[in-house]
Amino acid sequence: MYSYFILHFVLFPGGGVAVGTLLLIEEDKYGLYSNLLFKYFLAEGIVCGHDLFVASAKEHPDKILKELPAPLLDDTYGKELGDEAAAKSEDSQDSMKIAWRYQNLPKMEASPTTYTKFGHYYDVSKKMSPELCQSVKWHSFYLHEELSFEPKLKAWSMNSGYARLLQSIQKIISQEGFDGSDPQKKQRNVLRIGIQSLGSILWGDGVCCSDNPEDPHSLTKFLYVLRGLLRKSLSACIITVPAHLIQNKAIMERVTNLSDMVVGLESFIGSERETNPLYKDYHGLVHVHQIPRLNSLICDVSDTKDLAFRLKRKLFTIEILKNKWTPTKHSPLEVPGIAMMWIFTSHKTITAAFASRLVRHSEPCEQTGSGRIRQTAELRMWRHGHRQEAPGLLVIST
């Protein structure tokens, strides 16, 4: 039995990362699932024929590229999800503009091996064939090899590892013409940049080591310059950051503000949620901290929901968290506030928020007793006069 890895399209509105933007993934505790997402992004680039730029201080990029998941040619599972996803991506494409259509390349290609639906599906138990890997141009940046070269840097007052990385990215973008500087190049391609574990100690950055790092600004400066490079070129970037190791939360707040889209992965391995009956079908949660607001007054906020991921026998999916204990009339999506509640509010405000929201939006229930909603330590729900307790999820001791 092998497991498939399928990225469900509820995660990315419109089904992808817009060209010119930055997707930041906050790694889960052991980096397992964030690594999978990282490899998926690169694998998708190869299948779409995009150029790749892989940077890491941990593993050699050659090794990363050898371990990419193989694309699924048999799309029995893909079909149903694909039709659903195609329909979804059709509606939500309005919020994205022309440049992002480049991510639609597979739709436009006429070659027989590509698919008519958007996106591809991968089998994580199989490795991508070397021939397919070699079919695209890729550039690598392994920090420990680069350090041996003499840097030609101006005094940027930035961590030298980051400065070298920026210089390398800028060189590729201008040399290969991703910034449109070569007017003769008619066939314009997209560059997918993947940077692994940015901010970790391996990059020479002290933000993961102490509350008061020596140079708290390197990471944010790097992100700002990278944002500038992305905006003026046909590239899209994914960065994984070990956010759970960064002790200074102010830095994470600034990093979030400087990224276009921020997604946090929380795996249940080793946590008390592993045995929580509500989460028995899932392996972790997906927290969407920020979504891009590009070229428009509004962003596609309606698509954000509580998301969880799971690795079933044959499927790895990211899907909407289904609650067994909300009133049957309302799915979590229809009750405004519940979805975002789990993601954004701190535990202290959950009791009040949940109780008030439920009262406003559910059908008037018969209530026994005093009729007042008590804000107690445990969440109670009024339904036909009987109290029902949330199954251990939000037990808050005051």
Added chain:
Amino acid sequence: MEGDKGGAGKKRWPSLAGNRLDKHLPGKVEAERILLAAVVSVSHEIFQHKEYPEGKFTLLRDTRTDGSFLVHHFLSFYLRAGCKVCFVALLQSFSHYSIVAQKLGVSLAAAKERGQLVFLEGLKSCLDLVFGEEEQPGQPSPLQFLSGSTSDLRALFEFVRVSLAPSAGDSWKGPVLLVDDLSVLLSLGAAPVAVLDFIHYCRVSVCCQLKGNIVVLVHSNEDSEDEENELLVNSLCHHSDLILWAEGLATGFCKDVHGQIKISKRLSLRQAGEQDLVQIYQYKIQDRNVTFFARGLSAAVL
């Protein structure tokens, strides 16, 4: 419980039993009228700058949500009003603002061409500084503090001062400085004191000397651990004439109400003994405009 059964002079208290409740709620048509009136009056209040004398400092802040729709509004408003605008756009590219401004009915490219808009694209300027050729000594980059050679924002202030300085052929109305957003300067390594100094110099130059207006956006989070940012925001709040605070709803995301906006007119700043005027409205952002309404009177509810 019915009202009194006594003499005619006594008041009747309305019953609150369930079946009588509808009588006391406005009917649908009346509710819509109330809503429209609320929307119109709020727009007037927030955006009727002609009422204000010049030389005002407006602070835009956002919490749990993105307040950049306010920046887009002010940009298109001042350009339409015929003011000369210096826009220090640190967070997004020119094309982003241009596309949104187009939806709001203003062309940034045309405004730039006729000299009404001076646009500093922070991202591009930073790239030029970092990857570009050696700069001319007479023309330092506005974001020079990035290279670490200076710790203050003097170059940025000079840029603003020169852009808004009145020139001979100009027929524009009062100058306006717009900044999106100030919190980015902290992320780039500027100290909060340096940022406050920059704002202070801009106020003296733009508000006092040139009788123009300044509009600045800052981010803030409740329970934020970013002390430098909180310091900056609190300090700016104390010196602002008008504060527009966009907040996401405390109860979470809602499709029909994207957030609430708190408008504080700091009358106490100019006149001793005056009370600040605080109003709270809720808003919904659409593709081409933003509708404001009184709390609880969202169109979805009526």
